[in-house]
Amino acid sequence: MAFSPRTTLQLAAITAVLLLAACSSxxxxxxVDYKQDYDFTKVQKxxxxxxxxxxxxxxPLQLSDIQRNRxxxxxxxxxxxxxxxxVDDASQADMLVSWHLATQNKTDVRTYQSPSYGGYGGxxxxxxxxAYNCWSCSPTQTEVSVQNYTQGTFIVxxxxxxxxxxxxxxxxxxxxxxxxxxxxxxxxxxxTAMFASFPPY
Numbered sequence: 001m002a003f004s005p006r007t008t009l010q011l012a013a014i015t016a017v018l019l020l021a022a023c024s025s026x027x028x029x030x031x032v033d034y035k036q037d038y039d040f041t042k043v044q045k046x047x048x049x050x051x052x053x054x055x056x057x058x059x060p061l062q063l064s065d066i067q068r069n070r071x072x073x074x075x076x077x078x079x080x081x082x083x084x085x086x087v088d089d090a091s092q093a094d095m096l097v098s099w100h101l102a103t104q105n106k107t108d109v110r111t112y113q114s115p116s117y118g119g120y121g122g123x124x125x126x127x128x129x130x131a132y133n134c135w136s137c138s139p140t141q142t143e144v145s146v147q148n149y150t151q152g153t154f155i156v157x158x159x160x161x162x163x164x165x166x167x168x169x170x171x172x173x174x175x176x177x178x179x180x181x182x183x184x185x186x187x188x189x190x191x192t193a194m195f196a197s198f199p200p201y
Contacts, residue, residue, distance in 0.1 A: 030194050034168040038160070040199035045085045047093035048072060049159055057103035058150075071099060074187035075156065078195045095167075096159040101152060103176065108147045113140045152176045156194055170194045 053068045075097060076086045087093055151173060158168035172194060 028172050028174050030170040030172045030196075032168070032170050032197050032200075034200050038167045040168075040201055043084070043094045043199065045087050045093045046079055046095050046097055047087050047090040049096040049098035049157075050090065052096075052098040052100075055101045055103070057101075058105040063101075070184060070187050071191075073184065074191035075099065075194075077188045078191035081192065082195060082198065090161070093161065096161055098157045098159055098166075100155045100157070102155065104151050104153070105148065106151045108145075110145045112143050112145070114143050150176045154194075158198070168198060168200070170198070 053063070053071070055063060079097070080086060090096060152175070154172045154174075156170045157166040159165065160167050172190075
C-alpha cells in the first residue's frame, strides 16, 4: 500500500520507535568508524554531551523528554555492561557520549510485470492443456509501486573532551515506523548492538 507524502509525514511525526527499536526482528547492524591511533584503554568514566539528543533532517521528529530519556537510559545500560562508569559531571569524564537522529524523506519505486487477463489461450479438442501451456505467452503489463517513507539515521559519537572531537562513531539506518515503542528492553538490546565493537580493542 502506498501512502501520500502528506500521510507519510504524519506517520513519521508520531513515531517514537526511532532507530533503537525500529526492527521487530532485531536492530540493524551499525557501521562503525574510529580514530586508529587513539588510546581507548584510558577511558573509564563517561558522561553525556550537553548537546546530545538533537534531531534534524527533512522531517524532524518532536521527541518528548520521556523518549529522550529512554534512549539515554539504553545507551547508559549498554555502556555500564561494558564496564564503564557514567557520571553526571562532564568535567570528570574521560569521554563524552552524544547521539543524534537525522531523518530523510525517501521514495521507493518498484516496477514488475503482471499477466494481462484480456487474452485466452483457447481449449482445443486435440490439445486439452493449451490454455495452461500458453499462460507464459499471454500478454503482460507493467505495474509500478510507489511508497513514500522516512529513513532515520541514528548516530552515536564518542567525544574526547580535550580534543573536542569524535574519536568513535556508530551509525544505524532504518525506516521509521508510525507507532510508539514503550518497551525499554528493546532500546537496551539495540544500544547493546550499537556498542558491540566499542571500545575497539
